Amino acid sequence: MPKFAQRMTTMEKSARVVEKLFKSMTSPETISFGGGAPAKELFPTKILQEISYELFGAPQQGQRMLQYGSPEGERELREVVAQFLLEPKGVCAVPEDIMIVNGGLETMNLICQVFIDPGDVILVESPTFVHCVEIFEMFQAKCVAVESDEQGLCMDDVEQKIRELHPKMVYVIPTFQNPSGKTLPLERRRKLAELGSRYDVLILEDDPYRDLRYSGEELPPIQAFDATGHTVLAGSFSKIFSPGARLGYVHASPAIIAKLYNAKTATNSQTSTLIQLLCAEFFRRGYFPAHLERVIDLYRERRDVMIQCIDRFFPAGTRRTFPDGGLFTWVELPGGINTTELLEQAWSYQVAFMPGEGFFVEGNGKGTNCMRLSFGNVSPENIRVGMERLGRLIADAAQGAN
Numbered sequence: 001m002p003k004f005a006q007r008m009t010t011m012e013k014s015a016r017v018v019e020k021l022f023k024s025m026t027s028p029e030t031i032s033f034g035g036g037a038p039a040k041e042l043f044p045t046k047i048l049q050e051i052s053y054e055l056f057g058a059p060q061q062g063q064r065m066l067q068y069g070s071p072e073g074e075r076e077l078r079e080v081v082a083q084f085l086l087e088p089k090g091v092c093a094v095p096e097d098i099m100i101v102n103g104g105l106e107t108m109n110l111i112c113q114v115f116i117d118p119g120d121v122i123l124v125e126s127p128t129f130v131h132c133v134e135i136f137e138m139f140q141a142k143c144v145a146v147e148s149d150e151q152g153l154c155m156d157d158v159e160q161k162i163r164e165l166h167p168k169m170v171y172v173i174p175t176f177q178n179p180s181g182k183t184l185p186l187e188r189r190r191k192l193a194e195l196g197s198r199y200d201v202l203i204l205e206d207d208p209y210r211d212l213r214y215s216g217e218e219l220p221p222i223q224a225f226d227a228t229g230h231t232v233l234a235g236s237f238s239k240i241f242s243p244g245a246r247l248g249y250v251h252a253s254p255a256i257i258a259k260l261y262n263a264k265t266a267t268n269s270q271t272s273t274l275i276q277l278l279c280a281e282f283f284r285r286g287y288f289p290a291h292l293e294r295v296i297d298l299y300r301e302r303r304d305v306m307i308q309c310i311d312r313f314f315p316a317g318t319r320r321t322f323p324d325g326g327l328f329t330w331v332e333l334p335g336g337i338n339t340t341e342l343l344e345q346a347w348s349y350q351v352a353f354m355p356g357e358g359f360f361v362e363g364n365g366k367g368t369n370c371m372r373l374s375f376g377n378v379s380p381e382n383i384r385v386g387m388e389r390l391g392r393l394i395a396d397a398a399q400g401a402n
C-alpha cells in the first residue's frame, strides 16, 4: 500500500467522531437525537415537481440547467441570496460578492485552500462543530479552543489568544450554535468584528441556522459590523430548503471572492446548475416566506417538547441550554456519567444521541458528561418516547455508578 498523505493522520480523531455522527442517523428502530438532519416532511417536493416540470418544458431553460455553469454560481441564485437572505438581516450585499458552493461545508474547504498553510492556528469555540474541525485538520491547521461561557465565545480570551498565538482565523457559529444551541449576543458580535479588523485576523462566521428562530430577538450577523472585509459569512440552504440539494453560499470582500473563485475552479469548477436554478425559482416565485413559517412552527414545537422532556425525565442537577432556534440543545449530566460509555448501552434502549467529548478540541476530558440532542428530525411523539428511554438509561447508569 502506498503511504497515505500526512493530512490523513492529522484529521484521524475528528474523522472518527464525524463517522459516528453519520452512523447515528441510520438505524430505523432507534429513536435518534444524534444527527442534525432536518425534518424530511418539510421538503417542498410538490413545489419542486411543479417548477422542474415547467423549467424542463421550456427548451432553453431545460438546456441551460443541464449545461456547465459559472464557478461563482448562477446569477439568479446569487440575487436571491442578496435579496431574501442577507438584506433582511442587515447585510448589504451585491451578487458580485457572493459565491454559490456545494453546501455550506464547501466554504470551509475553500477558505482553507485560500488561507491555511500547515501549522497555522485556527481559534475555535469550546465546544465546536467537529465536522469543520475535520476540514481544518485536513489542511494541517492547529485548532485551539477559546473559552466559552453561557453566552458563547469569551472576547477577552479571543483577544488574548490572538495576541499570543497569532492565528490565521477565528471560526465561530454565532447563532443557535452547533452543538450548544447558544447565540452570541450583539456586543460580542460587534467586538469580534472589531478584533478581526484590529489584528488582521479572518473571522469565519458560519451561520447555517440563522433563519430558524423560534423565540427571542433577531440579531445582525457579525459581518454587519465589519468595515474592513475581515469577516467571511458562510450560509447554507440545507436547513431552509434541502440538505440533499447541497447548496450553500459565501459572502465576502471582492478580494477574497476572487481567490475563492480560483479555489473553486481548481476543486470542482462549479455547483450544479440544475439545482441552483430550481432553488432560485422557488424563491423568485414567492414560496419561501410561507415555507419558512411552516419550518419554524414545526421545529418550535419540537424544541419545546424536547426541553419539557429534559426537565421531566433527566436527573436533578442536569444542566441544559434553551436554544432560541436551530436544531440542538446541549445537556450536562450530574454525577460523573460518561456519555461516550452511555451511548454503548443506549443502543439496547433503542435511543441515540451525540456524546459531548468529540466536540472539544482540547482533548482533556472536557465534555465527557455532556451530550448534544437534536430535535429536528424526530416527531413530538417520538421525542417523548425517546427522551423517556434516555431518562431511564441515565437513571440506570447512575445506579450502576453508585
Ligand SMILES: Cc1ncc(COP(=O)(O)O)c(C=O)c1O
Pocket (backbone or CB within 6 Å): 036, 102, 103, 104, 105, 106, 129, 173, 178, 206, 208, 235, 236, 237, 238, 243, 247, 248
Ligand atoms: C455549524 C454548521 N456549519 C455548516 C453546516 C453545513 O451544512 P451543509 O454543508 O449541509 O450546508 C452545518 C450542518 O449541519 C453545521 O451544523
